[in-house]
Amino acid sequence: MEQFCPLEYTLNFIKSKWVILIIRELTLGTQRFNELEKKIAGISQKVLTSNLRFLEENNLVERKVYPVVTPKVEYSLTNLGKSLQPILDQMTEWGIKNIKK
């Protein structure tokens, strides 16, 4: 990912609707793949997977695989991932204030 300025750099991590919904969901705590899929309305398995990979690659999310019979994989925010929350909060606040209709 080539970035040109800090603003663009940050945007690259939060420009996707699904990414921010995943991050927001994970601020509630560690969750399994399955839980995320159920809670994030409308997300497909493929999109969830690829976005989680992206977040993992960029150290925003940690993936923990449990070597048990039925697969169990847990996702949680890293400290870096958690540090995005003020931005999401501010975006939410702006949205509440300015949403029309």
Added chain:
Amino acid sequence: MEQFCPLEYTLNFIKSKWVILIIRELTLGTQRFNELEKKIAGISQKVLTSNLRFLEENNLVERKVYPVVTPKVEYSLTNLGKSLQPILDQMTEWGIKNIKK
């Protein structure tokens, strides 16, 4: 634009790299189409136009046409547009802090 929650609503306005660069440029003050085109490195005329239209439609930017011989059009942020600045500032701050290499 159908939105589902405030977070997504806000994201719709800032998810584009070009949109945030335009807004940031306009925080410096009213500017002409031509100036924006020169200052925002790499933006094409088409993209600049369409993004300005988008911003205008959503009341984030005001377009002022002067009826003179050589066309003169000025763009400026509305109060709503200006109200996005804290979010962009926070994104910039996060980028400065976490940008790698």
Added chain:
DNA sequence: CAGAATCCTTTCGGATACTG
């Protein structure tokens, strides 16, 4: 359960040419 693989549509933006 947690995915991988494949196919397909939509959207964004780059390139280029033209105009009142």
Added chain:
DNA sequence: CAGTATCCGAAAGGATTCTG
């Protein structure tokens, strides 16, 4: 100067099927 019009390629994401 400030656009419009057209063509085109890349990338995101939806739907579906299959698997260790």
